[in-house]
Amino acid sequence: MASRKKKLQGLVAATITPMTEHGEINFSVIGQYVDYLVEEQGVKNIFVNGTTGEGLSLSVSERRQVAEEWMTKGRNKLDQVVIHVGALSLKESQELARHAAEIGADGIAVIAPFFLKPWDKVRAEELLDGIQEKIPTFQGLKFSDTDLLDFGQCVDQNRERQFAFLFGVDEQLLSALVMGATGAVGSTYNYLGKKTNQMLEAFERKDFSSALNHQFCIQRFINFVLKLGFGVSQTKAIMTLVSGIPMGPPRPPLQRASREFIDEAKARLESLDFLSSTYLKDRNLESCS
Numbered sequence: 001m002a003s004r005k006k007k008l009q010g011l012v013a014a015t016i017t018p019m020t021e022h023g024e025i026n027f028s029v030i031g032q033y034v035d036y037l038v039e040e041q042g043v044k045n046i047f048v049n050g051t052t053g054e055g056l057s058l059s060v061s062e063r064r065q066v067a068e069e070w071m072t073k074g075r076n077k078l079d080q081v082v083i084h085v086g087a088l089s090l091k092e093s094q095e096l097a098r099h100a101a102e103i104g105a106d107g108i109a110v111i112a113p114f115f116l117k118p119w120d121k122v123r124a125e126e127l128l129d130g131i132q133e134k135i136p137t138f139q140g141l142k143f144s145d146t147d148l149l150d151f152g153q154c155v156d157q158n159r160e161r162q163f164a165f166l167f168g169v170d171e172q173l174l175s176a177l178v179m180g181a182t183g184a185v186g187s188t189y190n191y192l193g194k195k196t197n198q199m200l201e202a203f204e205r206k207d208f209s210s211a212l213n214h215q216f217c218i219q220r221f222i223n224f225v226l227k228l229g230f231g232v233s234q235t236k237a238i239m240t241l242v243s244g245i246p247m248g249p250p251r252p253p254l255q256r257a258s259r260e261f262i263d264e265a266k267a268r269l270e271s272l273d274f275l276s277s278t279y280l281k282d283r284n285l286e287s288c289s
């Protein structure tokens with residue numbers, strides 16, 4: 001992240017890139033999407049063009065347009081907009097980073113090299129060692145692994161620094177909060193933001209029993225969909241179901257979620273009272289047992 005604005009905290013929705021039925025980007029619903037996140041889910045930070053946003057399936061030109069649209073529609077509504085600029089080509093990544101700065105993004109994020117890479121695996125702890133000398137504007141880490149030892153080491157070794165430690169495994173967020181996560185970036189905050197915010201609030205007031213209940217409730221749903229096969233296509237289908245905003249199909253080679261997945265996910269969302277705004281307006285949203 002490049003900006004020195006303020007430390008990124010709380011939930012960050014990894015945004016979906018809405019598509020038309022023909023696979024083109026559907027810019028027309030992004031304004032509605034911003035309002036949905038802010039008003040229905042209480043989520044005011046976004047992470048654009050990441051995995052969930054199919055950033056690596058978009059052309060550079062499309063990525064620029066998507067970033068611009070989120071910046072425009074999010075103005076005076078969102079707190080922070082982080083644009084993911086990682087690409088296989090360093091030149092493309094640099095172009096996207098410059099563009100993000102030009103349009104006033106609050107920060108950029110970059111995935112580590114993942115195809116032609118200089119090392120097999122670098123632990124995040126090693127990455128952070130001396131990073132500010134190399135990248136003076138470095139602001140924080142998005143940690144999308146389940147290795148809580150590595151995550152804990154990152155937090156512990158950098159206590160003097162004001163880094164944001166954003167966890168990226170939604171079903172295990174509570175464990176990461178205990179280890180010092182300052183926030184989280186994830187796909188499920190698009191539609192479980194409200195529920196997850198309740199967990200963050202419970203954790204903040206040290207009501208750990210209630211925080212655990214919220215995490216288990218979220219975990220139950222995520223575990224259920226993971227078993228069915230969960231990815232970007234399924235996230236698009238669930239978000240369409242919950243928000244009522246058409247997210248469209250994913251870009252090939254991904255395939256749309258099956259009818260069977262959608263029906264099962266819908267039934268499970270209903271049973272957990274997660275289908276709040278579109279289907280269950282009149283239900284008690286707090287009950288998840």
Ligand SMILES: CC(=O)N[C@@H]([C@@H](O)[C@H](O)[C@H](O)CO)[C@@H](O)CC(=O)C(=O)O
Nearest residue numbers: 014050051052168169170171185186187
């Ligand atoms: C591999 C993956 O897609 N992980 C998701 C999680 O939010 C994930 O969907 C969730 O924890 C369910 O497993 C995020 O970390 C992805 C993300 O932040 C992004 O879209 O860039």
